[in-house]
Amino acid sequence: MGYTKTKFEKYLSETGEIGYVTETFDCLVYANGLPSCFINEVVVFESGDMGQIYAIEEDYIQIIVLSLTEIKVGERVVRSSTGLEINMGIELLGKAVNGLGEVRDGSQMSFKSTTKSLIDHLPEGFSNREVIIEPLNTGVAIVDLAIPLGKGQRELVIGDKKTGKTSFLLQCILNQAREGSFCVYASIGKKMRDVASVWNFLVTNKIEKQCVVVSSYAYDAPGVIYMTPYTAMTIAEFLRNRGANVLLILDDLTTHAKFYRQISLMARRFPGRNSYPPDIFHVHSRLLERAGKFKKSSISVLAVADTVLGDLSSYIQTNLMSITDGHLFFDINLFNAGRRPAINPYLSVTRVGEQAQTPLVRELSRKLTSFLVHIQRLNQLSHFGAEFEQKAQQDIATGEKIFSFFSQTKDRIYPLSLDILIFAGIYSQTWINASLDEFNTDLDKLFKTYLTDQGYRASVDGLIKTKNSFAELISFFELDKRLFFK
Structure with missing residues (x-):
């Protein structure tokens, strides 16, 4: 996010606090000092690399490293006195950015934004929300007729890998962009060629100017992959605040959960079921609660979850099913039989879509x-x-x-x-x-x-x-x- 050694000196002079790295792991470091720090505060290492405070204990703090640079024991670290923020502007449309909101091609933003937004904050309260009464048309007949969705709904797209989930998501983006909505696609820990395929689809159909692609690759730092859906949600909220309806794709949250598990195990948190941390439900529910139908606009979410051999009873999958407003199940047997999209209408659910339909x-x-x-x-x-x-x-x-x-x-x-x-x-x-x-x-x-x-x-x-x-x-x-x- 543009942090340098100059920033390190600036923050040191502003806060007057300094810490020292005592232990290092793959994606997490331990440090002492920084007595006034708080959870989720951004810190800057002497090398110019950035981190975020994950936990505060009596004798040390745990910091998620947001780069692939090796942090050394004894390296100095300073506070920034703020949480993780990203630059905002309507010029983000048509851009591909990384998990920290930086433009992917390495060029500078074509605008000088004075607007910054924290990527993690509390969801909007009930007073700012409304009942879902407007349909979200996907352009896919089986969904629009049999399993309808509404603007502001959070729907889980679940199924085995390679069952056509991404193709369906691209159809939804294409239809919503043609109807005038903005679309934010978050690719979480995917291969570079998968992200390139999505971007090429947007360009080919001439809808990239209504879309933002937020991506983290599989080789990125686990901390950056963990932040990706938060960055995407923050961009969606910015577009929502401008009065636009937004379709947000989170592809996928099972990968997100795995990287969060890696960070938590490094932090020596007590593991729960399948070694996931006990707060994984809270992490996903807090994120998805930021979507919904609001007074002048909406954020609709299609959150993706992968299954293995069609098993819908796994831990993360059942968590997400209970958080969202329904799910579309992509059946591997239907896919092998040649049906496209391979949505099983008998095992799919929509909880609020019907109320958005005409009689x-x-x-x-x-x-x-x-x-x-x-x-x-x-x-x-x-x-x-x-x-x-x-x-x-x-x-x-x-x-x-x-x-x-x-x-x-x-x-x-x-x-x-x-x-x-x-x-x-x-x-x-x-x-x-x-x-x-x-x-x-x-x-x-x-x-x-x-x-x-x-x-x-x-x-x-x-x-x-x-x-x-x-x-x-x-x-x-x-x-x-x-x-x-x-």
Whole structure:
């Protein structure tokens, strides 16, 4: 953060306190002295490197080192009298920064910011919050219809590695950026090529000016990786305070927990379950509580958690499930079966999304959920084959068309009105005699027509707005199916 040996001398003259390093570890050092220090205060070593006070004991203090430089025993350290702060400004948009808010390419910020924000502070109180009533459209049909989200919601995205979670997150960013929201993507302890892939996606789709990428690499100092989600949340709060709706991606908090565990073990804290520190729940809940729906804007969070072999009962995963407002489960079995996104609607939950839906979409969502459960039961009996009655066979064929509709590539974003139109068409038996290939062909035509034909798009949007219930919409399509064949 621009600390140098000159800063060391400046802080020494201001505080008149000096400490000495007594023990060093990989990411943590012990020091004595500095009698007036406080938890989370930034300290500067004689070498110019920075640290943050982690714990204060009677005979020593513990300091998280925020660099990869080797700190030596006997090195002097001084207080800064402040917590960890980062520079703020609207010019952050379109930038890729590290876990301490510094521009990644090494260049200086294109502005001289006089605004600084502490990266760790208490969440906003209840008096500044409001009920979630506005939908967060992801552009992913299965989520927007079956597991809806609201602006200000904190949703967990959970599943095994390599099951398409990042592709889904990029779809959400693309749709929200097109709707005018700002997006902050925090990549926590990832490979450099993974971060580069995300940035290239933003540039390719020309939305990088509405986004900030906060990244720490796997080889960065554990302290920097630990600070990354706090820096990202602070940037999201800055954009929120300007009246903008913000989508914050935290990818991922299981990695964050592992690095925090490493720091805690170095600090000789008593380990809890799976050797994680006892306060890991508090660390994540305090962070995620800073999001929500506020009076003029919102911060919506998609927090990522990795599982192993689809196990949802692990310690960090269950912690995060209890903190957040629901979860989207990416099923490795569905991914291997070729479904994209591999979201299992039966094991996914949204706790506040329904209240943000219109009456029509809420009724549609309940019909869809009920039908999906019905299809699941029929599939369990599918070994009877030809012995199924005709109605059951039709329902299974309809279910296949629904899941084919739910299969989306990363570059395909469905507007909500088109989602409603297509599902209503499937539900009203528009394609009852069509093969799956014929249905997919019509689906592609509808998608392209909706995007390119302004008159058609206005007709669909206008129709959806005039219908107050899903039953009313179905009744209309049973008599008039012209919108489905363009």
